[in-house]
Amino acid sequence: MAIIIPSSIPSKASKGEQTLYNIIKERISDNFYVWYEPMIDNRRPDFIILSPNFGLLIIEVKGWYAGQILKASNDSFEIKDNKNDFEITQKQKSPLRQGKDYMDGLLNLLKEFRILINQSGKYQGSLCFPIGVGAVMSNLTHEQASKHNLINVLPIKNVIYRDELLAWKKDKIKEETMIRRFEEMFDIKFTFPPLTPDQISTIKGIIYPEIVIKQEKAELTSNNSTFSISSEDNILKTLDSKQESLAKSIGDGHRIFFGVSGSGKTLLLISRAKYLINQNHNAKILILCFNVCLAAYIKSLLNGDSQNENYQKIEVRNFDNWEKSILDKLPEVKGENRDEYIACRVIDKLSEYSIDQKWDAILIDEAHTFLPIWFRCCVNALKDSENSHLMIVADGNQSLYKRSSFKWVDVGIKAQGRTFSRKFDLNKNYRNTYQILLSALSILNPVSDLIEPLEDEDVTFPLVKPDLALREGHKPKIYISHTLEEQEKFIISTIHSLESLKIAHRDIAILYRQIDKEYKPRLESLINNLYKEGVLTYWVNKNDQSKRYDQNKEGIRIITMLSSLGLEFKAVLLIWLEQFDDCIGKKDSEILARRQIYVGMTRAQQYLSLYIHHESKLASQLLEKLNLSEENTLFAT
Numbered sequence: 001m002a003i004i005i006p007s008s009i010p011s012k013a014s015k016g017e018q019t020l021y022n023i024i025k026e027r028i029s030d031n032f033y034v035w036y037e038p039m040i041d042n043r044r045p046d047f048i049i050l051s052p053n054f055g056l057l058i059i060e061v062k063g064w065y066a067g068q069i070l071k072a073s074n075d076s077f078e079i080k081d082n083k084n085d086f087e088i089t090q091k092q093k094s095p096l097r098q099g100k101d102y103m104d105g106l107l108n109l110l111k112e113f114r115i116l117i118n119q120s121g122k123y124q125g126s127l128c129f130p131i132g133v134g135a136v137m138s139n140l141t142h143e144q145a146s147k148h149n150l151i152n153v154l155p156i157k158n159v160i161y162r163d164e165l166l167a168w169k170k171d172k173i174k175e176e177t178m179i180r181r182f183e184e185m186f187d188i189k190f191t192f193p194p195l196t197p198d199q200i201s202t203i204k205g206i207i208y209p210e211i212v213i214k215q216e217k218a219e220l221t222s223n224n225s226t227f228s229i230s231s232e233d234n235i236l237k238t239l240d241s242k243q244e245s246l247a248k249s250i251g252d253g254h255r256i257f258f259g260v261s262g263s264g265k266t267l268l269l270i271s272r273a274k275y276l277i278n279q280n281h282n283a284k285i286l287i288l289c290f291n292v293c294l295a296a297y298i299k300s301l302l303n304g305d306s307q308n309e310n311y312q313k314i315e316v317r318n319f320d321n322w323e324k325s326i327l328d329k330l331p332e333v334k335g336e337n338r339d340e341y342i343a344c345r346v347i348d349k350l351s352e353y354s355i356d357q358k359w360d361a362i363l364i365d366e367a368h369t370f371l372p373i374w375f376r377c378c379v380n381a382l383k384d385s386e387n388s389h390l391m392i393v394a395d396g397n398q399s400l401y402k403r404s405s406f407k408w409v410d411v412g413i414k415a416q417g418r419t420f421s422r423k424f425d426l427n428k429n430y431r432n433t434y435q436i437l438l439s440a441l442s443i444l445n446p447v448s449d450l451i452e453p454l455e456d457e458d459v460t461f462p463l464v465k466p467d468l469a470l471r472e473g474h475k476p477k478i479y480i481s482h483t484l485e486e487q488e489k490f491i492i493s494t495i496h497s498l499e500s501l502k503i504a505h506r507d508i509a510i511l512y513r514q515i516d517k518e519y520k521p522r523l524e525s526l527i528n529n530l531y532k533e534g535v536l537t538y539w540v541n542k543n544d545q546s547k548r549y550d551q552n553k554e555g556i557r558i559i560t561m562l563s564s565l566g567l568e569f570k571a572v573l574l575i576w577l578e579q580f581d582d583c584i585g586k587k588d589s590e591i592l593a594r595r596q597i598y599v600g601m602t603r604a605q606q607y608l609s610l611y612i613h614h615e616s617k618l619a620s621q622l623l624e625k626l627n628l629s630e631e632n633t634l635f636a637t
Contacts, residue, residue, distance in 0.1 A: 261395060265394075
């Protein structure tokens with residue numbers, strides 16, 4: 001079955017579009033991507049078909065009857081129609097001319113990426129894959145076209161007429177036959193190396209900019225052709241086809257998504273924000289989260305997306321900063337009720353806002369870190385508190401802060417029938433390898449013995465059980481040391497090993513729990529010794545300025561586990577795990593501690609290393625739970 005987006009055709013589609021959609025969906029295999037009405041250069045072609053071995057084809061579908069066509073040329077048609085009992089005549093573009101206009105706009109965008117261009121040979125400077133245009137005339141037969149002298153402007157090579165379309169449907173056309181028919185529509189056809197995943201991802205990102213995660217440097221594997229990759233060559237990393245389809249099927253109003261670490265919750269949220277701004281460039285859209293670093297990271301992703309300057313209109317703030325923007329200055333209040341008091345002030349201030357001052361959409365990331373009253377603030381900030389876009393994503397397994405319990409209805413959020421997990425595959429882990437996720441779950445599992453089961457529908461942040469990760473990889477390593485000096489040597493050795501694997505410094509993170517009088521000198525020593533060996537570092541939690549996370553800044557990230565929430569790295573080093581010893585055996589503290597370690601471990605995409613003092617209460621538990629081989633368990637000598 002073809003990967004077709006959206007996964008079901010809208011009811012507004014014409015009968016001809018619906019027929020073609022269903023035939024393609026049923027007959028073409030899953031190495032084909034098909035989009036219905038994507039937005040390209042502010043225009044919407046009916047269908048785009050893409051496959052690594054096929055190329056790219058744009059198809060326009062027209063439902064005109066023979067009697068409606070008064071005049072026809074290569075550029076335009078005069079169409080007779082009836083509206084409100086009045087007969088009118090409209091001049092419309094020829095379907096093939098319309099498709100070629102779409103193709104010209106798309107060509108300009110595709111040629112901005114050198115990995116999509118032939119660098120030598122007969123077609124040097126052109127796209128490295130065929131691209132063409134076709135039309136489907138769903139209510140016009142080939143015989144009628146001949147009778148009305150339309151064959152010259154609607155040549156059979158490029159057009160599927162009604163009789164052929166119905167034969168496809170009736171006879172259940174085979175995939176090979178359909179593909180050969182589509183290939184006939186290419187004006188220029190040539191053999192070419194199959195498109196790589198990076199090329200397909202880049203083309204997808206050009207067709208649908210809102211699914212772009214980020215722009216990256218191209219690698220040798222980004223192109224199958226024999227030409228060298230330069231430092232100027234870029235690719236677009238996008239949501240996978242499942243995530244893309246789901247991002248486009250989110251309804252309006254209040255929507256709540258529960259998902260495990262690494263399931264793509266943040267990417268889904270960003271994609272939704274992009275989609276909304278693309279639908280209305282003047283919409284006021286706000287992304288909120290608790291974590292300062294996560295807010296800066298999301299903002300850098302949006303601002304760094306060269307595909308659409310409108311993404312910079314999306315407002316991204318951590319909640320404290322948003323409150324400050326509303327109140328101008330946060331009141332100096334101390335004590336346990338500080339957050340409640342400030343939130344009440346925010347609600348009062350929002351009540352004075354006009355409709356235009358409020359937001360069309362608010363999207364909340366890592367919602368499990370929010371206080372109940374903060375959700376009330378968000379609801380009150382919407383232009384329509386009941387029907388405006390409010391998207392909430394959360395993971396109960398990553399609840400790192402002690403929050404009072406509440407129900408969604410108590411804070412003005414319509415949750416019934418609007419919460420999602422499995423439907424959106426948010427129980428699947430895309431980030432971590434099987435080995436990393438299994439190890440992280442072994443740390444988290446003891447938590448389930450300390451808390452009540454959360455299967456009641458009224459539970460605000462249920463614990464979604466993660467399915468196994470989708471990728472295989474290396475087992476984590478654990479380093480057992482007798483002193484902090486030994487631990488530092490282990491850390492530096494690991495960094496050099498990762499460098500030998502060509503992992504960039506910005507893709508490596510050193511995570512720790514906290515800094516105190518004992519550990520601050522050790523961290524400064526580690527930073528200095530790494531610098532002496534030519535390794536730059538970026539201490540994210542050093543001060544308020546550095547917390548404004550810059551994903552493009554060079555250096556190994558050094559960051560607390562709490563601040564790492566929502567971020568991800570190719571390699572992660574969890575250091576000083578003995579810092580959690582004071583939590584072991586204390587019910588609530590141990591739950592939060594294990595979740596914090598789980599969050600730290602699940603930041604790692606490929607490589608994970610843990611460092612702990614041999615006398616730590618956690619050391620024996622880690623060795624038992626992780627069940628690692630001798631090769632992956634290293635002791636200082």
